[in-house]
Amino acid sequence: MSALSDLINLDVSGSTDKIIAEYIWIGGSGMDLRSKARTLPGPVSDPSKLPKWNYDGSSTGQAPGDDSEVILYPQAIFKDPFRRGNNILVMCDSYTPQGDPIPTNKRYHAAKVFSHSDVLAEEPWFGIEQEYTLIQKEVKWPLGWPIGGYPGPQGPYYCGTGADKAFGRDIVDAHYKACLYAGINISGTNGEVMPGQWEFQVGPSIGISAGDQVWVARYILERITEMAGVVLSFDPKPVEGDWNGAGAHTNYRVTLRTEGRHQTWILTL
Template sequence: MAQILAPSTQWQMRITKTSPCATPITSKMWSSLVVKQSKKVARSAKFRVMAVNSEYGTINRVEDLLNLDITPFTDSIIAEYIWIGGTGIDVRSKSRTISKPVSHPSELPKWNYDGSSTGQAPGEDSEVILYPQAIFKDPFRGGNNILVVCDAYTPAGEPIPTNKRHKAAEIFSNPKVVAEIPWYGIEQEYTLLQTNVKWPLGWPVGGYPGPQGPYYCAAGADKSFGRDISDAHYKACIYAGINISGTNGEVMPGQWEYQVGPSVGIEAGDHIWASRYILERITEQAGVVLSLDPKPIEGDWNGAGCHTNYSTKSMREDGGFEVIKKAILNLSLRHKVHIEAYGEGNERRLTGKHETASIDNFSWGVANRGCSIRVGRDTEKNGKGYLEDRRPASNMDPYVVTALLAESTLLWEPTLEAEALAAQKLALKV
């Protein structure tokens, strides 16, 4: 990803008033993506909706209501509460009316949901409580409506097992971590699949496109598949207030990447989860399946990762390269701990091929994308900067990864003997 120089003030997790000229996303953006449409499906110039009868104006009425701006008529807003489901990677949401616009999650009420239906609670005691943690403008409904990222607790106030945000927040509130102002730039890769066959977008059904090479950052109908989705997602994230910093087509056709950051502390996880939710909604409207599988196609095809760029205040200051090397030493000693937390199915991706390091061996290098940790040429030249952890899979939990990086490099201390042996093995002088 392009080097990110400074964090946004968005990390305070507040939102600004919606611009009066801002409009929500409508389905007309996806018209170029729909390959086949039944002749029985009624159409309008702006919006396509499945309807039993169009002759009575069903579609036009639905379109009018979907695009209706309620702001001039009421102080009430719609809040879409978002949380992580039982698999640890699925996002769930439901809506509620709030009596007036809000600017901070503390102004929102807690809510609950049926945890037995998401694999997060037994049927005989199924209530799970949602705590609002971060808010974003809603690019789908527009107006003053909002998306609310929540974490989940038992009625007694204990975080449920799939609530990884709670522990991350504890780590990021540690005074040592706060003092170092950790920055993160996360590169989220994903794959777009055709709905019925679950085969990458643009690929011939049951077949393969030409070998990798022409597709990375490419343009053209025979090389780029799903650009409308990527661009719509980019704009939707900017509208929402997500700290998205770029996007590009990836090495495998039908695969894309976007970058979020630099983000400070817990903000990184909040923004990635909000951006994933928006991407799920956009692919839903486009009739395309979103996959975060780290190796969606076996064979000579790149997998999908979530490379995480990381720096602390000490790394960004003069002499920071020595601090980076000390952090790399710590990461080498906790390699197995990190790998276990870096995403399910990652062993299929981290093979030592396709710009990855082997899952079994820790390595680092300058400008080497085949290492566990990559350090940029500018960082080496300037003697300060950031490191890139290339091990996280595309389906990793950003709360887990960001907190673990801070914990391993700022709070965890190896023994002197282990440190010396690791430094010798990695040829580090710290």
């Protein structure tokens, strides 16, 4: 395994100027993340300089089998914490070959709103709190829970410390640092009420960038849990009964300008 790890972590920058770009998009369920990699001739920092790409939409629930081509439009670039160097993660949205957004492309419509002059003038800020649950892969039961049984009552786990209270902190810390490396404005993390459940916060971020950053943060977390052999769940109610649920809370701040005065409003959803 050490030889495999050496190859995975191989620094090729001394041998070639080429980089690897991992194109990321949202699949047909609206929550599944897909990605594939391609080689580029050199470093890129502007998404408009990146080539469009395609994928088989019939395999992601986004196109029929007899007309399956879907086109990826690069929208945002992040540093790749897995391959590092000049390699990048690219958040994309999806279009038909004719250039129309496919039905699951919610970013297209959001971008139209956020690019409106009235919205730009208000500088909408978002802070998103993403809760999630870590699941034991083989038994499909939350991390740290006894197989076929239940842990002690909720109470000591929220922001808890200790081997009997915090389960999966290595994954959480790895995700925290990977997001910082990628350039995501991750602002914090904490253990949640249910054991095996955690939360990270992204923001403040302005406009459409908030969505891009949250989706890439989710992607990075999914990759890290893949490496750890743990399943990531955003299920709002991963365990039936009187156990804490999970969600993504949105904090919204906007400055309203009326009669030469500024009023700041903060709304939590």
